[in-house]
Amino acid sequence: MNTVALGELVLTNAKIVLADRVFEGSVRVDGGMITDISESTRTGIDLEGDYLIPGLVELHTDHLETHYAPRPKVRWNPVAAVQAHDAQIAASGITTVLDAIRIGLDEQTDIGAADMRTLAAAIGAGSKAGRLRADHHIHLRCEVSAPDCLESFEAMMDDPQVRLASLMDHAPGQRQFASVDAYKVYYQGKTKMNDAELDAFSVRRNAQSYAHSGPNRRAIAQMCHDRGIVLASHDDATRDHVEEAVALGLHIAEFPTTIEAAKASRQAGMSILMGGPNVVRGGSHSGNVSARALAEADLLDILSSDYIPFSMLQSAFSLADNVEGISLSKAIQLVTKRPAEAAGFDDRGEIAVGKRADFVHLRVEDGIPIVLTVWRQGKRVI
Incomplete structure (x- = not known):
């Protein structure tokens, strides 16, 4: 599976788990790297309030x-x-x-x-x-x-x-x-x-x-x-x-x-x-x-x-x-x-500007984290 990043990716309306806090907002990716993290809602892939964590x-x-x-x-x-x-x-x-x-x-x-x-x-x-x-x-x-x-x-x-x-x-x-x-x-x-x-x-x-x-x-x-x-x-x-x-x-x-x-x-x-x-x-x-x-x-x-x-x-x-x-x-x-x-x-290892865009989109159901989508270097792999 080719993992070369393809252009811009914006993930929005997510509970983003940083190394020191969790907040609702958006992440932008360019060329497989994280270029912006914002508490605002942007046009992009709507994660519907689910969690976004590092890969x-x-x-x-x-x-x-x-x-x-x-x-x-x-x-x-x-x-x-x-x-x-x-x-x-x-x-x-x-x-x-x-x-x-x-x-x-x-x-x-x-x-x-x-x-x-x-x-x-x-x-x-x-x-x-x-x-x-x-x-x-x-x-x-x-x-x-x-x-x-x-x-x-x-x-x-x-x-x-x-x-x-x-x-x-x-x-x-x-x-x-x-x-x-x-x-x-x-x-x-x-x-x-x-x-x-x-x-x-x-x-x-x-x-x-x-x-x-x-x-x-x-x-x-x-x-x-x-x-x-x-x-x-x-x-x-x-x-x-x-x-x-x-x-x-x-x-x-x-x-x-x-x-x-x-x-x-x-x-x-x-x-x-x-x-x-x-x-x-x-x-x-x-x-x-x-x-x-x-x-x-x-x-x-x-x-x-x-x-x-x-x-x-x-x-x-x-x-x-x-x-x-x-x-x-x-x-x-x-x-x-x-x-x-x-x-x-x-x-890699954290959601931070300048790090690789390795992400996991998940929600918790009955106490179990359910993996919905996975990206590596900005490209979806799951």
Whole structure:
């Protein structure tokens, strides 16, 4: 889908959500950029008093993989998978997305490094051809405990689409799975291993973590610094985890699992990212800290869709409705301005003169934000 802007666009009679306030008025666009914001009504597309917010900026979505590998040993055409993913992303109000590509695999998945390169190529081809609704980039999810992590990272690190890398370790008994019981429920539900098989698997995973996690963290962090790739920690649970992340020059704290880690991340100046599903569901599926609790403690900077694209928008409105001190403007920043700034996008993420004309037109029905129209760089994509 060609996203080259076409002339002037005026959107009027809208509740316009700025970074610091909401007011009724109009926005003018020329050449894909916002050129005027006014409290007056002008001749243009009448939004009938609905909301106009900036296009959402998504830093961590695992959703593409479910389109490409919907069942074990099943592979969908990668171009079709990217197109389907893109359509769902855009329909959720997301105009900029960092698609998560896994780097470093464990024995319980049949998705390999070659699959990831295939998906990255399909994303690039779709962007180059102008047939994607959202602006796609790549986030490398680096499982640093995996034996093949460094080799897989090196195969992807010079792809110009790569914008962000996160360093993660899902070995049992720490970080996301500090609760071994939660680890057991998750992995046995996912893989159908019996107790003996899971015990053996856990021993292997812990041995791999001990051998590879530290060296891979250090090596990948240095290569990211050399290439200007933004770095994120993942599932930090303790102050020691955060101090390690800070020492390696990481700037985003993805999904801290405890209030202790979130507080340490804030003190270190890191941006704290949590999942929209955590907000919508009212808690973590792994039994970790609630995103809503972090929001109430002013320890939340960014919301990500994680595994449900629409959860970004839904969680932002939920926080604005239910958490004292979080206005709609502040909640929308969590899915627009704050992630844009964290990923180094200085041309988008808010409705302001001189910024890209990435917009979402929506109304709220029965407490749910309903996406009606989406524009990217002034051109309608939904």
